[in-house]
Amino acid sequence: MANLPTAERYLYELFSFIEDGYLKVTNPSGQVFTFGSADTQPQLHLQVYDQRTYANIITFASLGFGEAYMDGWWDEADDRLMELISMLYRNKVYSKASQKLTVPLALQIISQRLKTLPLLIQNSRSNVQYHYDLGNDFYQLFLDPTLTYSCGYQLTPTDSLETMQLQKYETICRKLDLKPGESLIDIGCGWGGMLIYAAEHYGVIGTGITLSDEQAALAKKRIAEKGLTDKVTIKIQDYRETEGTYDKFVSIGMFEHVGKNNFSTFMEKARALLKPHGVGMLHTITTESSERNGPWIDKYIFPGGYAPQLSEICRDLRSAKLTVAHCENWKPHYAETFKHWSDNFVANREQLASLSPDYNERFQRMWYLYLQSFQASFRDGSMHIYQVLFYGDKQWRLNVPLPGFLSTNTPG
Template identity: 70%
Template sequence: MALSKRDRFSNLPNGERYLYELFSLIETGNLTVTNPEGKVFHFGKADSEEPLHLNIHNDNTYNRILTFGTLGFCEAYMDGWWDEENNNLVELIGLLYRSNVSSKARNQVTIALAFKIITQRLRTLPILIQNSRKNVQHHYDLGNDFYQNFLDSTMTYSCGYRLREADSLEQMQLQKYELICQKLALQPGESLIDIGCGWGGMLIYAAEHYGISGTGITLSVEQAKLAQEQIEYRGLGDRIKIIIADYREVQGQFNKFVSIGMFEHVGKGNFATFMQKASRLLTANGVGLLHTIVTQSNERNGAWVDKYIFPGGYAPQLHELTQELWAAKLSVAHCENLKPHYAETLKRWANNFVSNRAKIASLNQTYDERFLRMWYLYLQSFEASFRYGGLHVYQILFYKDKQWRLDTPLMFNANAIQNI
């Protein structure tokens, strides 16, 4: 008589049994697990899809997952307690998404995990400006030299726009900037405010190609320093300035507004504040574009991401954005989902990260093995989330105080984008 899925693991310790029962949800994938004693377990169908092999090196992995769910799974990887044989974390995590393993693990909330989540969120809630500043600096002030080892020459740290399979990372980012400039219908002499400007790539592109003047807002001292250096190097110092400030502190009015990959740090309690600020920053008849990660899941950040990667982060759902835009009297004109483009962007970042791993490790003694594994897992897991999971990235074009004119373009010049 064949054993049931549950009976197959009845003699195993609780933690190991729990993990394998989760893996038993896999029906169409092909996963082999080798435990620390060398015992081998197979899940899914051996002749389906790309074979994946999970090697568990430390018995403590099981109880860590049982106690802390996906947080424990990720921390165990950081500590070197498990590996995928070919370092293919994208497909491993993608398999867990497609088999609903990850969502079932997230639903297992123990007292210990709940305590970790609550205390972390209380420390990092971006309601206070000082918390927002600390949250941003945790991630973005690791050092410009660190980011230069896996970003492209534009130092753009957001979703690119891929038109051809062979597009380089730099091409994807320049194509994204061109797409946004066209959507905003930028004109020479207009003023552009960029909230969360990063290293200034959007403003530099818009100034050089569309003749605008601009102001960039960031909370990262490291980003502001390099952005200003690039602006001066390109002779744009009289047209672009970078300000270290929270978006809530910004004053003035601008013809056009853009925010790329920053809204995820605003926090749920500040959605309305952000949209109202965008409205006040725009002149009458102004136009804006919000580029942000959006989730279909009820999980907005995840305990591991909140603790190690983006403290205080909170991915919105699409309806929350449109509701708050409408409440701020900002009307949506166009909405585009770039979900697969972000998967391709993250793939290129991870490839660069792996190629420059030794160089990154030499930059700072804090970039130890645990840190490097953490960052590789972050890049691979986010690629998996955009490729197979519930993460999306939207560009939402909106306007203030007017009816949308027929001569304002909503059909974009693909040739101009491709010929960058």
């Protein structure tokens, strides 16, 4: 390897840490290099088509890695992208690469964060619309019929994606101990799946908050089609603008977007929205890493996102005088959810391309990498997802038996 270009040699030095699994690399000149043990699984093949891939990675780390994939400069030869990324996580290749922060990468990160920092409501609105206003037709091609874009709950390996999402909603309803006639606010309500389920099965009066015009329009249509307009209301506004008081509070897959400097603001708002003796549920991605939102994800997928650590959530709940009642990690369930989404995405690529000229090959490679890399991170990386149940009193008032919220006999 001594005669190889510096950037290529550097990448292979990182691959030399691979012990769990076997990786073959074919470079643009046709040279083959191997790493790991040939008698272990998985056995993967990284095909590099463009020499610029190496310089991109050494200069811009995960950002360069992702952009090179989007541009078609490299592939896993058998399309086992998730397994390749999982191998890099398991062998700590990512963590060792991230220890080297170059000046160009640092400047890219700073520039992107300044543009998307969700301190201002307008920035939060722009960040949400960038990802969630791609079009309802786009999301309908890989989500389930409930249009749920958050972690499902798998009870058996044969559970469909829709079943997983309904089991998630049922679990949350039971944790919140919902009763007919109670008021429920959902911050970051998406297409209204949680509120529709809670209104149909538990008779609550729901209010949903979203910043996405596309989501709100379809959520209102779905609510009307189910005859629930007298029970469920959707509002387009920032959580910081939301007023009123409610019996129960829920936020599913939204907290990752509020930004580090707004963690305490969000918790204080949750406390203000809850009636005395009210109960809330926060369902959010967390991380065990010091890197909260990688530069590629920040630039192309979730601008302004910032994954919290569990300790930060508990700290700010306590500061807002909210008491943690129960905490559950759903990490493996999100890996399975992302697998379903990725499979659906691949199966519907031609239909996706027909929706818009913007959904070209580069866009589709970008989204495929996102879906595969998140599945890998929930399987073998530092990403976790927690459901944190909390209440505003000093005394426990829930009648929910803990644990054991969900049996296999769930409402359909």
